[in-house]
Amino acid sequence: MNAEDQPSSVISAKLGNAEKPFFVRLTGGCGFMSRSDGEESIKVLLDTLTGFNGVLLYGGTRVYEPSSSSLSEFSVFPTILEVPPMLRKINRGMMSFGIIPRLTNVEFDADLGLIISKNDENGFLTVIHPNQDICLVLQRDVDRGFPGDKYWDIEWRFCLEVVKSFLENRNNSGTVLISYNGGVSTGKEIEAWANNNWPVILFENSGRVTTEFCRNTEWLAAHPSVFVAKSSEDAREQLTLLGGLS
Amino acid sequence: MNHNSLLVTVPGPGVHLRVSDAGFPADMVYVAQNVADTCRKLGIIPSVHRIVGGMNVPNPDAMYDYFLNAFGGLNGALIMSGATRCLTESGFTPSVAEVVPFVKKFLPNSVTAGSFPRTEGMTLSGHGTLFVGSEHTVIPNPETEHVVIIQKDGNDDSLHDQWNADLQFYLDYMQLLRDEMGFVPVLTVWEGGGVSVKEATQGNDRGFRVCVAEGSGRACNNQLSPANFNGKNIHHVPYKNGTLQRTLMQAWKISK
Numbered sequence: 001m002n003a004e005d006q007p008s009s010v011i012s013a014k015l016g017n018a019e020k021p022f023f024v025r026l027t028g029g030c031g032f033m034s035r036s037d038g039e040e041s042i043k044v045l046l047d048t049l050t051g052f053n054g055v056l057l058y059g060g061t062r063v064y065e066p067s068s069s070s071l072s073e074f075s076v077f078p079t080i081l082e083v084p085p086m087l088r089k090i091n092r093g094m095m096s097f098g099i100i101p102r103l104t105n106v107e108f109d110a111d112l113g114l115i116i117s118k119n120d121e122n123g124f125l126t127v128i129h130p131n132q133d134i135c136l137v138l139q140r141d142v143d144r145g146f147p148g149d150k151y152w153d154i155e156w157r158f159c160l161e162v163v164k165s166f167l168e169n170r171n172n173s174g175t176v177l178i179s180y181n182g183g184v185s186t187g188k189e190i191e192a193w194a195n196n197n198w199p200v201i202l203f204e205n206s207g208r209v210t211t212e213f214c215r216n217t218e219w220l221a222a223h224p225s226v227f228v229a230k231s232s233e234d235a236r237e238q239l240t241l242l243g244g245l246s
Numbered sequence: 247m248n249h250n251s252l253l254v255t256v257p258g259p260g261v262h263l264r265v266s267d268a269g270f271p272a273d274m275v276y277v278a279q280n281v282a283d284t285c286r287k288l289g290i291i292p293s294v295h296r297i298v299g300g301m302n303v304p305n306p307d308a309m310y311d312y313f314l315n316a317f318g319g320l321n322g323a324l325i326m327s328g329a330t331r332c333l334t335e336s337g338f339t340p341s342v343a344e345v346v347p348f349v350k351k352f353l354p355n356s357v358t359a360g361s362f363p364r365t366e367g368m369t370l371s372g373h374g375t376l377f378v379g380s381e382h383t384v385i386p387n388p389e390t391e392h393v394v395i396i397q398k399d400g401n402d403d404s405l406h407d408q409w410n411a412d413l414q415f416y417l418d419y420m421q422l423l424r425d426e427m428g429f430v431p432v433l434t435v436w437e438g439g440g441v442s443v444k445e446a447t448q449g450n451d452r453g454f455r456v457c458v459a460e461g462s463g464r465a466c467n468n469q470l471s472p473a474n475f476n477g478k479n480i481h482h483v484p485y486k487n488g489t490l491q492r493t494l495m496q497a498w499k500i501s502k
Contacts, residue, residue, distance in 0.1 A: 009270060009274070009275050009419070009422055010422060010426065012272040012276060013275045013422055013423070013426035013427050014426055016275065016278075016279040016282070016427055017426075017427075021279070165271075165272055165273050165276065166276060169273045169274075169276035169280075170279055170280060171280045171283065
């Protein structure tokens, strides 16, 4: 859909099929992580969100890494983007909703699927994740995407609108932003949620911008809706308090 | 083409007024999900109703009596109409849009909504009343909880006199609730004119239930009579026997 359209009624209706009227927005890092860091992020977030039966908003993509021997062979690179599809298999009442800004013309590859981004330096590819309940691609119009990395912000801005409309109109609803690692866009998203006084869970040792916020005691004191989790157990406890887990 | 909707009022008690150029906004889907929650607790299938018909009915007592009996068991539905009120010197004109606040009084768990097109520039009176048009006789119905105003463009009056310009949008909304959320859509027609005939016909084409109050006047006695308008989802109910519509809706498992 075009990025300036109103949030889709059809998508809102489909999201109503989740068991619980609760939105978790998962944000954070995918780049600049080693393979082992990525695997650790998946483990922590799976432990945190097992049993969650609401709507999980996330980036909706998958990252492929080229093999060292051949640039034509790829394997899935572990990132937090693999968490929602894995959870979907065990959390029967959950729905996953991927939101993707269209940065270039989408390419189709018979093996990898729909490619939305290529990194010319390291050969990494980003594709639309094949396993999600609902996927929304945002574009300026049918002929124009959002050229340039600065447009990744479109994703979190759109999520903010979706969550705002949901909280204002849905009875007994709740939400939380869960942030793990991340860069500039993630930082802006954390600020926006905290300034709205909406709940945020930051993983303390996840790295980069999320860890920077966790160490900023002055900022934390000014934003009481932000919770710092040292572990997945901490995060689960907070998610339960917020009504996201039964 | 960019579509935009605007919540004019703040969320909270009172009327929620929204302006949209492309149908019912996503907000209204969440409103329907709240209705579905209520129905689940009550053990009934959620339903969405549009009351269709005249804006100045000649026999209002019979109309209110019909809906009192027909809708008596719908405490948990989403009930919609044209969402306007036509003011008179002594109060307001008895129209089908007034059925919505009327039934809300005895159906506190139901949610009321409605839509109308902006057919000309809206005006504010010196006392702050918002008028639908320049003649200062029609206002958004202040006793309807959610009102959607369809305007193509703030500077565009091309919907002039097109009082059915919201028709496609509210039928789309009802269909969405049926297709994606399992709602049963029902149109109930009382009296009415040419626009009412379009509403009933197009609703029937989409497979909605259509109840026609037979004998209530004008379109219901002519174009929508059993001889001219019939099919498996069309139900003609004598206008003095609203209880029969309630019985039908109980059989559809949407009413107590």
